[in-house]
Amino acid sequence: MTTLEKLTSMAGALLLFGAVMGLILYIAGRFGERRAGKPVAFLFLLPTALLVAVGLVYPALRTIYQSFFDAGGTSFVGLDNFATIFTSSDELTVLRNTVLWVVVTPFIATAVGLLYAILVDGARMEAFAKALIFLPMAISFVGASIIWKFIYAYRPDQANVKQIGVLNQIVVWLGGTPVNWLVGSPLNTLLLIVILIWIQAGFAMTILSAAIKAIPGDIVEAARLDGVTTLGMFRFVTLPSIRPAVVVVLTTIGIATLKVFDIVRTVTGGSFNTSVVAYEFYSQTFSSSNQGLGSALAVLLFVLVIPIVAYNIRQMRATEAR
Amino acid sequence: MAIAGVLSVGLLASACGGSSSDTSSTASGASSGDCSAYTQYGDLSGKTISVSAGIVTPEDTAYIDSYKPFEDCTGAKVTYDGNKDFETQILVRARAGNPPDIAIVPQPGLVKQLVATGAAKPAPKAVADNVDKFWSPEWKAYTTVDGKYYGAPSGASVKSLVWYSPSEFKDSGYAVPTTLDELKTLSDKMVSDGKKPWCAGISSGEATGWPITDWMEDMMLRSAGPAEYDKWVNHQIAFNSAEPTKALDMVGEYLKNPAYVNGGLGDVTSIATTTFQDGGLPILDGTCSLHRQASFYAANWPKGTTVAEDGDVFAFYLPGKTAGDKPVLGGGEFNVAFSDRPEVQAFQTYLSTDTWANNKVAATPNGGWISANKGLDASKLSSPIDKLSADLLQDPKTVFRFDGSDQMPAAVGSNSFWKQATAWITGQSTKDTVDNIEASWPTS
Numbered sequence: 050m051t052t053l054e055k056l057t058s059m060a061g062a063l064l065l066f067g068a069v070m071g072l073i074l075y076i077a078g079r080f081g082e083r084r085a086g087k088p089v090a091f092l093f094l095l096p097t098a099l100l101v102a103v104g105l106v107y108p109a110l111r112t113i114y115q116s117f118f119d120a121g122g123t124s125f126v127g128l129d130n131f132a133t134i135f136t137s138s139d140e141l142t143v144l145r146n147t148v149l150w151v152v153v154t155p156f157i158a159t160a161v162g163l164l165y166a167i168l169v170d171g172a173r174m175e176a177f178a179k180a181l182i183f184l185p186m187a188i189s190f191v192g193a194s195i196i197w198k199f200i201y202a203y204r205p206d207q208a209n210v211k212q213i214g215v216l217n218q219i220v221v222w223l224g225g226t227p228v229n230w231l232v233g234s235p236l237n238t239l240l241l242i243v244i245l246i247w248i249q250a251g252f253a254m255t256i257l258s259a260a261i262k263a264i265p266g267d268i269v270e271a272a273r274l275d276g277v278t279t280l281g282m283f284r285f286v287t288l289p290s291i292r293p294a295v296v297v298v299l300t301t302i303g304i305a306t307l308k309v310f311d312i313v314r315t316v317t318g319g320s321f322n323t324s325v326v327a328y329e330f331y332s333q334t335f336s337s338s339n340q341g342l343g344s345a346l347a348v349l350l351f352v353l354v355i356p357i358v359a360y361n362i363r364q365m366r367a368t369e370a371r
Numbered sequence: 372m373a374i375a376g377v378l379s380v381g382l383l384a385s386a387c388g389g390s391s392s393d394t395s396s397t398a399s400g401a402s403s404g405d406c407s408a409y410t411q412y413g414d415l416s417g418k419t420i421s422v423s424a425g426i427v428t429p430e431d432t433a434y435i436d437s438y439k440p441f442e443d444c445t446g447a448k449v450t451y452d453g454n455k456d457f458e459t460q461i462l463v464r465a466r467a468g469n470p471p472d473i474a475i476v477p478q479p480g481l482v483k484q485l486v487a488t489g490a491a492k493p494a495p496k497a498v499a500d501n502v503d504k505f506w507s508p509e510w511k512a513y514t515t516v517d518g519k520y521y522g523a524p525s526g527a528s529v530k531s532l533v534w535y536s537p538s539e540f541k542d543s544g545y546a547v548p549t550t551l552d553e554l555k556t557l558s559d560k561m562v563s564d565g566k567k568p569w570c571a572g573i574s575s576g577e578a579t580g581w582p583i584t585d586w587m588e589d590m591m592l593r594s595a596g597p598a599e600y601d602k603w604v605n606h607q608i609a610f611n612s613a614e615p616t617k618a619l620d621m622v623g624e625y626l627k628n629p630a631y632v633n634g635g636l637g638d639v640t641s642i643a644t645t646t647f648q649d650g651g652l653p654i655l656d657g658t659c660s661l662h663r664q665a666s667f668y669a670a671n672w673p674k675g676t677t678v679a680e681d682g683d684v685f686a687f688y689l690p691g692k693t694a695g696d697k698p699v700l701g702g703g704e705f706n707v708a709f710s711d712r713p714e715v716q717a718f719q720t721y722l723s724t725d726t727w728a729n730n731k732v733a734a735t736p737n738g739g740w741i742s743a744n745k746g747l748d749a750s751k752l753s754s755p756i757d758k759l760s761a762d763l764l765q766d767p768k769t770v771f772r773f774d775g776s777d778q779m780p781a782a783v784g785s786n787s788f789w790k791q792a793t794a795w796i797t798g799q800s801t802k803d804t805v806d807n808i809e810a811s812w813p814t815s
Contacts, residue, residue, distance in 0.1 A: 120782065120813060121487070139790070203644060205637035209658065232640050232797050318577040320793050321643065335459040336577055337786035338484060 069096065109351070116344035120337075130345035140329070146238050147326045147353075150309060153239070155302040158246045159295065162253025167283065170261055179258065183251035190248065190311035197244045198316055201230040234322035241323060244312050249305065253298045260294035261287060293368040300361040307354055326350050408726050409444035416446030418714035423464075423471035424704075425457030434475075436734035441721050447714050465490040470709035473719060475525050477704045478777035479513040480784055485707060486516045492708050493519040494723075495716045501723035505744045513773055514705050523723035526731075527703040527743040529760040530585050530665040530774065531592075532686040534651050537679075539660060547687045549694040551593060555624075558631055561660055567634035569625055570659035571642045572650025573796065580789030582647050583622065583796060584776040585700065586663060591618035592698040593691055597770050604775040606812060610783075611805035619801050626796060634659025640797050654684055663689060665702070666760040670739055679755045686756060688763060699763050702774045703743065743771070780813050787811035 073096070077089045119126050134140045162182075169178045185193060202214030206226050212218040217227040231237045264287065272286050288295075313319055313328045324332065326346055334343025426434060431453040438449040452471065454460055458481060464470045465488040476482050485491045499520045502511050506524060514521040533554075540547070543564065548554040561568035573582045592600050595614040602608045603615055625631055626642060633641050635658030636650075648671050651662035655676065662668075666686070669678050677683045691698055706722045708715055721727050725746020732740065732747065738754025741747065741761045749761045763769055776784040787808050795804040 203637060203641060205633075205635070205641065207635065207658070209656070210635055227637075229637065229640050229644055231644055314577065318575075318579050320574075320579040320790070321797065332577060332786075335462075336781070338462070338781035339786075 112344045112347050112351075115340055116348045118341045118344075120339040120341055122340045126341065130341045131349075133342055134345060134349060142234075142322045143324045143326060143329045146235070146323060147307070149235065149238055150242055150245075150306050150325055151303060151353075153242050154245050154249070154306040155299045157242075158249040158302050159253045159257075159298050161246065161250040162255075162298070163257050163295070165250070166254045166258035166261055167287070170258065179254065182254055185248045186251040188248070190309075191315050193244055193248050194312045194315035197240075197247075201240060201316075203227055203229045203231075231317055231323075232321050237317065237321055237323050241312055241316055244316070245306060245309060249302050253302065256294055256298050257291060260291035264290045293364060296364045297361065300357050300364070303357050304354060304361075307350060307357075326353075406444035408724075409441060409721075412441075412445045412717040412721065413713075414446060415714045415717060418447045418712075419450060420447060420473065420715055420718045421450045421452065421471040422473045422475065423452045423454065423457065423461065424475035425454060425477060426475065427453040427455055430739070433731065433735040433740065437727060437731040440730055441718065441727075445714075445717065447718065449718065461485065462488070465709065472710045472712070472715045473706055473708050473722075475704045476522075476707050477702070478784075479705070479773060480778050480781060482514050482521055482705055482707055483516055484781065486519075486521060490709050491521055492711045494522050494708065494719060495711075497716075497720040498523050498723045501720065505723070505725055505728075505746050507743070507745075507771060509771055509773070510703075510743060513778070514707070522705045522707040522719070524743060525704040525706050525722065526740055527701055527760075527764060528666050528741075529763050530700040530702060531589055531689040531698070531763075532664065532666055532668075532760075533689050534654060534662040534664060534668060534684055534686045535660060536654050536657075536683065537681055537685050538683070539657065545660075548690050550690050551692055554690055558625070558661070562630050566660060567630075567632060567658065568660050569631045570634040570636055570650060570653045570662050571626055571632060572636065572645030572647045573642055573793065574644055574646045578785070578789060579643070580791075580793040580796075581776065582650070582664065583626070583792035584784075584788050585665070585774065586622045586626065587615075587619050587792070588772075588775040589663070589689055589698075589700050590621040591615060591775070592700055592770075592772055594618055594621060597698060597772055600772055600775065604778050606779075610809040610812065611802070616801060616805050619795070619805060623795075623801060643793055643797050651684075666741075666756055667739070669754065669756045682755075686759065688759075695768075696770070697763075697766060697768045698770045698772065700772055700774065701743075701764070702777065782813050783808060783811055 073092050077092050080088055115122055116130055117125060117127060119129075134144070165182055169175050172178065188196075199213065200215045202212075203217055204210050204212050204214070204227060206221070212221055212227060214227075214230075216230065220227055230240055268286060268290070269282075272282055277285065308327050309325060310327045310331065313323055313325055317323045319328050319332055327350060330343045330346035330350065332343075333339045333346060337343075422434075422438075424431070424434070431451060435449075435451050438451070441447065442449055457474075458477070461470070461474050461476070461481070462484060465485050468490070470490050474485070476485065482491070499511075502520075502523050510524050511520065513524075535547075539545070545557060545560070546553075548557050558568045571582065573580055575581060588600070591603060591614065594617055595603070599608070599614055603610070608614065627639055629639055632639055633645070635653030635656055636642070636645050642650075647664070651664055651668060651671065652673075653659045654662055655672070668686075672678060672684060679685060688697075688699075706719060708719050725744055728742045728744040728747045729751065731742070732751050736753060738752065738757045741752065741757050741764070743764045745765065747761065747765075749758060749765065752758045752761055764771065776788050778784065779788065791799070791804045791807050794807075795801065
């Protein structure tokens with residue numbers, strides 16, 4: 050396509066968009082002032098609903114459909130792909146890693162963020178201290194992974210070879226021999242989890258710090274007058290007051306953890322038993338050309354996310370209702 | 372101003388004249404209006420042909436330049452689109468009914484998948500005739516699916532090479548080995564000289580492990596022979612049968628031998644975490660002496676490294692069992708068409724000629740590209756490693772075989788073979804490795 054052709058088709062698309070919007074507005078205008086409301090709202094909802102259907106609902110249904118077919122997507126195999134996920138040793142490792150990620154990451158990231166938020170609350174240079182831990186949030190997952198790859202880098206213990214990885218340099222300084230960190234499973238998965246915690250702790254800190262600052266001053270005052278200890282203050286005042294925020298942070302990080310793909314792909318490429326569901330479904334679909342298994346993994350991921358999202362929404366509703 | 376303008380025009384003109392005279396005669400002939408080689412394609416003015424490939428900047432420039440004589444003489448326009456995710460994208464595009472006119476496909480296995488989508492078009496007779504004329508017969512088999520022929524080879528690479536330092540060999544009195552046994556003896560001699568002879572790296576993102584598949588294919592070709600190799604690739608013998616198991620063990624004698632590896636890079640497991648690009652670099656530091664890797668590794672040496680028989684690094688042919696047999700493992704790309712419009716067929720035919728192969732060499736002045744096309748004028752190749760590779764490909768004693776993992780089904784060739792090879796280098800036994808790969812072979 051030449052530039053001119055691209056411009057023409059772009060202009061065409063804009064005109065079409067304008068025409069559709071004009072039509073909607075015209076139809077909406079035909080309803081009298083009084084009868085407006087629901088029909089108008091539906092009319093405006095229509096384009097969105099249409100796009101969601103084409104871009105989200107149809108692919109989702111299509112993926113579920115494909116998960117019952119073989120690698121090439123031609124013959125029906127029933128639940129075979131799902132059976133593979135829960136029987137093949139490779140896929141079981143993937144499931145184990147995913148469980149490890151989901152269990153460890155949200156809790157540690159939230160705990161670190163919460164601890165930090167409490168420690169810096171009201172301290173001198175609070176904004177600066179917060180900025181420090183928030184900075185990793187501004188880096189892309191791939192960028193963060195490359196930084197940590199250098200931290201884990203391995204060079205042999207040889208006279209003319211210098212360490213280039215921070216972690217191994219420390220090991221050498223302490224008199225140890227360098228370790229090839231990324232090869233040993235399941236330690237390597239934990240080392241990858243550290244990267245996501247490093248990124249997400251700042252997010253947890255920001256939300257939780259705001260929640261802590263929103264605790265009404267008179268409650269804190271009253272507790273102080275009652276002579277509560279520091280630990281007691283946290284246990285009986287702070288934590289109950291920020292509980293909804295903690296739940297939102299936990300679930301949000303939990304969803305992000307289920308979707309983790311970039312870190313695994315950048316640091317190990319799924320080698321050394323580090324693959325997770327979100328990476329495996331991509332690798333099966335595109336590298337191994339196994340559409341069926343790839344779709345089944347995607348469906349599994351979808352099923353795993355549903356309860357977390359449902360819980361998150363219920364919590365938010367409960368908070369709003371108060 | 373005027374004088375400067377005239378001067379610069381003059382300089383430009385002379386620069387153009389100079390560049391076309393020292394490149395290929397065909398290319399310069401085309402630009403000066405000699406279109407006799409292109410009259411067979413007819414007048415294609417106003418027609419456009421789209422080409423898609425995984426080759427991106429800066430290497431794509433040479434492709435675009437090599438299409439110019441065709442464009443100038445026929446009036447057709449060729450658009451080139453390079454994409455690093457080509458190998459996954461092309462399948463998606465073929466399935467979605469939106470393929471390019473011509474794709475430069477790097478694997479016979481992928482060609483078969485593309486044919487299976489129903490989007491690929493069989494090549495016209497002129498292309499098949501050219502392939503019969505310019506390539507050795509095994510090349511034709513790679514893109515023949517169900518008796519139909521789908522496209523001519525584009526570039527080629529030679530994988531059976533061992534990189535070394537000529538100056539180190541000279542200083543230490545080592546000779547380039549001519550048999551596998553001599554290679555073993557040489558490695559042992561280096562160990563007794565207090566060296567770690569080999570260095571290797573197999574990390575390559577999600578493709579981690581592929582260099583070991585090349586090692587194994589090379590050993591399979593040497594220990595079992597080409598006929599048995601073909602059976603292995605086509606799954607006529609099981610992956611865990613005796614010969615492949617032996618071949619992998621032969622690789623293990625080198626790569627899993629702590630006395631042999633991994634010079635400057637660590638213990639045996641460091642092979643798994645070293646990128647294949649970094650794998651051979653310790654040769655320059657003198658911490659290792661030998662590195663088995665394809666001809667394209669020439670591009671990985673840092674700027675200022677002389678790649679020549681008397682330079683900083685060079686490569687020798689990974690020897691066969693005896694000095695007499697010459698199995699060569701290699702790779703290459705194929706031009707597959709998704710349209711049978713006359714202009715696309717004309718362009719596809721052009722790409723299968725010796726004219727294009729020589730135009731492509733002329734458009735790649737710094738080297739790094741060869742073809743197995745017999746019409747390729749090897750004397751025009753500028754880089755010594757290209758010459759070595761082209762000589763190997765054109766040697767009548769050579770028995771050429773295409774990269775085996777590239778021909779196996781994707782579930783093996785670009786999944787379990789890589790993954791299991793990686794597990795093997797980090798400690799898994801040879802038996803478990805070949806058993807696991809055999810188990811992953813698709814049943815249908």
